[in-house]
Amino acid sequence: MRANDQVAAALAKLVLLTQLEDGSAQSFRTRAYDRAANAIRALPEDVSTLDLAELRAIDGVGDSTAKKIREYLETGHMKSLDELSAKYPDEFVAMLRVPGVGPRTAITLRDKLGIESIDQLREAVAAEQLRELPGLGAKTEEKIGTAIDKLGLAGKDRRMPIGPTLRIANGLVEDIGAIDGVSAVRYCGSLRRFRDSIADIDVLVVADGADEAVDADEAAGVDEAVDAAVADARESIQVDVRVVEPDQWGSASLYFTGSKEHNIALRQRALARGWMLNEYGLMDEDTVVASATEEDIYRALDLDFIPPELREDLGEIEAAAEGNLPDLVDVDDIRGDLHVHSTWSGDGRSSLEDMVAAAAGRGLDYIAITEHAEDLSINGLSRDQVAEERAVLDELRGRYPELAILHGSELNIDPDGGVDYDAAFLAGFDWGVASVHSHFDLPAEKQTQRIITAMENPAVSVIGHLTGRKLGRRPGIELDFDAVLDAAAATNTALEINSHLARLDVPADLLIRARDRDDVRYTISTDSHDVTEFANIRWGVQNARRGWVQRSQVVNTWPLADFLAWAG
């Protein structure tokens, strides 16, 4: 694990322990540690190389936390963390994961009933002991009991991969939008910010006349219809719905989209101007300064519009204040798709002819057909098959003169960084994607080296789905990302941003870490295996946006001639 992640994890644990110590999740100390943890996690530099003064220079890290970090880096321990850990063992801290149990309740349970773990808590609920405690009652006891039984299904930290969540959310938006009296609907929350895992779906609805007493019946009807529309989805994920008035669309969207940290920073900015910001509007006493659109509110706060994908309080507010937001890529900017399979690959589902027709139909200027290569035993193309496909492509080029068709290959990076075929054969391809498809468990050093070796191969123009992760299923390989970035720049090899919702790879968290590296190039491609998957490009674009990737860094936004000149 990266030193930054280790330090952030230690500070995150300190947050939990301090919540218990202070009896509040909102104590200033707790929030300070939390802020520091986030800052360290998002820091592009390696935290272990920073001295005390450099640590203090980080926004959110002061004297005390800087010393704790140095102590941790030098000794592997933090005295205050060790002391609190002894006082609050992991078993006890785990009780905070139960919905309804916060720091106060946890302490009360221990002081009055001697409860030290979730198991003991379950027993106390069964024995109806909780209802005797001050501030608790039978209802709370029952709620906690139910929450424990569903833990894992409904725990505070349960998250779902974005793919299935998006499908559910898009269905909800469609169903709710069709309800009589609903004039606008959108999903918000971390889904709109395009995080790759989601805890709940937040849906914002505008219902005509929701605010007028005369239309109370109609408003109630909308509420009922909305409830019915989300009932099924609630079987699989938490769904929060909020119905608002039309003139609150902007402030409610902002509030509901978050992130929490972004909202807090915006509210502080409002306070500095003598205003107050909440979900109902940006207010000057009783006067509404702005509320109808998010654009209005940002403008009133002297900020450029901040796209949802950037709203994490990772510097976007400062950038917006200075007019320095990154020039993000849009779906319409994408001119080519550089990672495409067909049934020539064993796992392809649409014919080559159909794939090319679909690409042309989408108005793309260029595509690279990149079937699996021979070392992928089940799916890969033999040399003879490569030659056959090339002949077919020649014929297709005649049929689609507006579409430049490159013949590429998706090569397999072996454990030592070698790829399929031989140098002479590789030279026959127009384009080379190289990807990891095996040996996911090698140590980071070895993984990093195999990627770098592949980059040094002249036949390799881009590394496909860098980490090989499958969201919710496979974690992805360990690697030294900074070394990979250095090699990418040095060898002029792009990094692919894979658009498939199960991958979204390079992960946005890594892209953010690379945001100051304008020497790194990217492709955004679909890795399509059938004609429907070309539409996935929008997810790759959103992932790139979340990663602060600049439009100019994405080579397949470039005109064909520029792209070909770069690709050599």
Added chain:
DNA sequence: GCCGTTTTCGGCCCGACTGTTTTCAGTCG
């Protein structure tokens, strides 16, 4: 614990909901 177009001391985002209350504490987002 952090920080400064209001501050080196005195503030620190805002509101809903629930359940326990007789005016509010705790939890959650």
